[in-house]
Amino acid sequence: MISRSPLPYIGILAIAGMVALLPFIVSSFQLAFAIGLLNFAVLATAWGLFSGPTRYISLASVVFFGIGSYTVAVVGEVMPWPAVLALAALIGGGVALVVGLATLRLAGIYFVIFTFGLSEMVRQLVTWYEVNVTLSVGRYVFLDISQTQIFWQLLALLTVVMIGAVALQRSRLGFALRVIGGDETMARHFGLNPTFAKLALFVGSSMIMALAGAIMAPRWTYIDPAIAFNITLSFQVVIMGLLGGMHRIYGPLLGAILMTFLFEALSDRFPQAFSLLLGVVFILIVYLLPNGIVGRVEELIARTRRKPDNTSAGLIGERS
């Protein structure tokens, strides 16, 4: 619960340091793949940071990612890069604050449904603005940022996120989230404001996604709302988090690594059937790995340690 051990931080930094050398040894094709992987790793981890402890399934990752990318497309050439990144994070956080304030005090289902259509709404708003105000739908991003630089920036972001996640877990907010996850009603009676805790986390997680979107933007050179706010991305992020297991920090990271390879293989061999295969993989995960790979592994470890005890009846459908 409260630990000051620097070991996890050192471990994360050491791994990051080694990975940072990758651009010197791999081909540019492999580097592009690694960038995609890092991007998903950041997004899935940020998603798991919020959805894991709260069990509020966000289907709107692409909204914040797209906001980040669009910020770059609009102000990338007129502001210094760090200011662009800061602005992207601020806008992403601001939107998350509004969405969170409206939905996080309600039951999880409202949040899910709201995030389900949010990307469509934002896409429409941005398109409308571009068509009516700037009079062009697409934008070109001409920034002098190389693949290697994008790689290092994403790696730095992932490192910060992982370190932040460990620090969060050791913090009062992290403890609060465990208590809320355990029993929200009880938590209220001990001075905890669950809505505030959830909101703080949702805003934080959204800012990270916006940063990822901003860092990735220079790769595209051309951006329009349909590209930036493509709902498939949200879907991929959820599937990664679920596959790995969202109740552990490293679960979504593991899921991101595995799924990126799977996506790569699938989209190469069956480009037409991509949606179908994703849908099927998703359904299989829900049936076979309800707590993700990490959850399954933990289950197996627990089973070898002691005999399973058959506890507690389900709430619905006993005996039926």
Add this chain to the structure above:
Amino acid sequence: MLEVSNVSVRYGHHLALENASLSVSKGEIVVVLGSNGAGKSTLIKAMAGLVRTEPGASVVLDGQPLHKLPAHRIVDAGLALVPEGRHLFSTLTVHENLLLGAFLPRTRDRAEESMERVFEVFPKLKQRLAQIAGTMSGGEQQMVAIGRAMMTCPRFLLLDEPSLGLAPLLTSELFKALPSIATTGTSVLLVEQNSHQSLSIADRGYLIEKGVITGQGTAKELLESEEVQKAYLGG
């Protein structure tokens, strides 16, 4: 004849009910007395199939084993429960609530006849048929709940603290109705804290404490028992 034996229920690590056994004959009214959290609600829910029992439990009604059936089949077998919290269809009318009691094919043809029986026991309901059930007072809702259970033509009626939340006057009105249900051959098992009133209409009673049935006797014995007095009033 209903025979319950070795029923245990576990919630997580907490054993809420341990090897409970009891029996009720045809037409009998039996009360199970216990304090809050003693396991009496759990016992009744286990009988109705609403909670899962541990292996080894058996509930047999007139020779037919019920303990492996899902809740809706147990109702069909003739055992009806008036649950704690009533579980009425609150946005539906009283009439619809009663009609739904006669959902099962074996009861459907007798629906009108059954409803007349309900009105005999609770004449008040006849004028309230069009009212939305959720807008009634607690006592009236309890009548609808019992009426709905009667509509399933049960051979055996379970009542989970029917007096809960009712004013004393309403409670006695309610308890006076129970013997008239039993006279037609329907057995009644109720769990209660309200010892005097429930014992005054019962034939026999069981005592339950911390998930274990600790005693039994005729209603008269229990009423006169100092222990019962002490446990429920602090003497």
Add this chain to the structure above:
Amino acid sequence: MTEMIMRLDRTRKAFGGLVAVNDVSFDLARGEILGLIGPNGSGKTTTMNLISGALRMDRGTIELDGEVISGLAANRVARKGVARTFQLLRLISDMTVTENVVVGMAFRPGQPWNEEMVARSRDYLDIVGLSDKADWEASKLTYIDQKRLELARALALEPKVLLLDEWLAGLNATELLAGIEIVRSIQKLGTTIIMVEHVMSAIHSLCDRCVVMNAGEKIAEGTPSQVLTDPLVVEAYLGEPHHA
């Protein structure tokens, strides 16, 4: 002249057509143990929920130390100094005993987040007699020990007023005696207690005063021996007197 710590003034709560708490008023003196008794469904637990902020009342006021706390959300009421236990245990089963106690400590105003809390949690576990199991997972505790842990967690909030919702229910005779001693020792530490209870022997030996409720209304108030001989109270418990 005793000093009042809490005052309920005509509190009322209705659920649909059912009035669960009907204009109930009473005062609570600093340092006393008040028993809130009455038959099942008489509105005791609803009253506790109104005090702790779990439910919002329809009208009336509740004051704590002269400050109005009715209308505040549960988390604000807790931070003002009202702690409670739950009738159905609400522990976090995959946390250790110590961590569960820290839940009570971590979110009270001005509490720093440090290792000291772990050491301090021992003090509360000592009071309830659970310090030898500090590192156990909460789900591994027996029912009785889980009840102790609920109490330790509530104490860790260092409340001005402690609400015990049938904390003694389900204990056997020996455990009951130990439980009564624990409650008494908490009173000696200066905590004011309201307890909803059915175990009459505990009420006799612990409570300074009792408030009796029936069908949502307060029907009697006084010392335990006064109220338990009150004909109105006897009737509420027994139903109509049985004239044989």
Add this chain to the structure above:
Amino acid sequence: MFLFALLSGLTLGGVYALVAMGLTIQYSVSRTMNLGYGEFLIAAAFSVFVMFGAFGISPYILAILVVPVAFGVSWLIYRVMLMPIVRRARSPLALEIDSLLLTFGLLFAIMGVLLLIFGSNYTNYYYLSVPVRILDATVALNRLVSFGAAVIVGAIGYWLLMRTRTGMVLRAVSVDPVGARLVGIDVNWAAGLAYGLGGAIAALGGVLISTYMTFTAEMGVVFTMKALIVVIMAGVGHVLGALIAGMALGLIEAFVSAYLDPGLTIAVIYAVFLLALIIRPQGIFGRVAR
């Protein structure tokens, strides 16, 4: 322009109301949220498109074939796909999350099949696209007929729910599943029936819409979203509310696209949804608590 917007709003609203009614029946009876709902609508639209092209039979007659098939498929989906997670669910919340995730996968699976067969092109066909003058506005006949069909089916559906025994059973399960089990109702049977009905209604909506609207394989999500918004705004399980809110949604959409911008319809609907969530989270017709 006003009259035109009103007419197209009504025709659209009629279908939205119908489709939302189907979803609210599914959700309130089975307590599982079906994110793949709109795919039934689109799949029906495509199957009518194919059969109309091949045999030249009227879409309204084809509905007699498509709707029962959709009922069966939807029923099967509940029995085969959802029952396992209903059984393993330890709490209503866990069931809600599991069903959301599962049907999210279902959404992409069905959409994937449609994409495989039809690609992502915009599709339409011409049937009864004869202009009809009403006062000084012109409306296509297919819109009018579809509106009429939606109103009739919606009214019949509502009447069946309110006046028949089976309708009463479905309402009972949605109000109190425990109470339903205690009168001998097999709750899983009722939920399967509700799923079938919902799927059939969605398919009918798809048939009606296909006669006058261009559609793509990826459009199901949009219909699911709109139906969800209507269901939540009306208050879960409130059938009449869903019919009214669905109608209102169609009107809002038509007026926004006539007077503001056709590209802003979802944004405005979302703004309305957000407002409704803030002011009345229990739904416009819903009650605070039971």
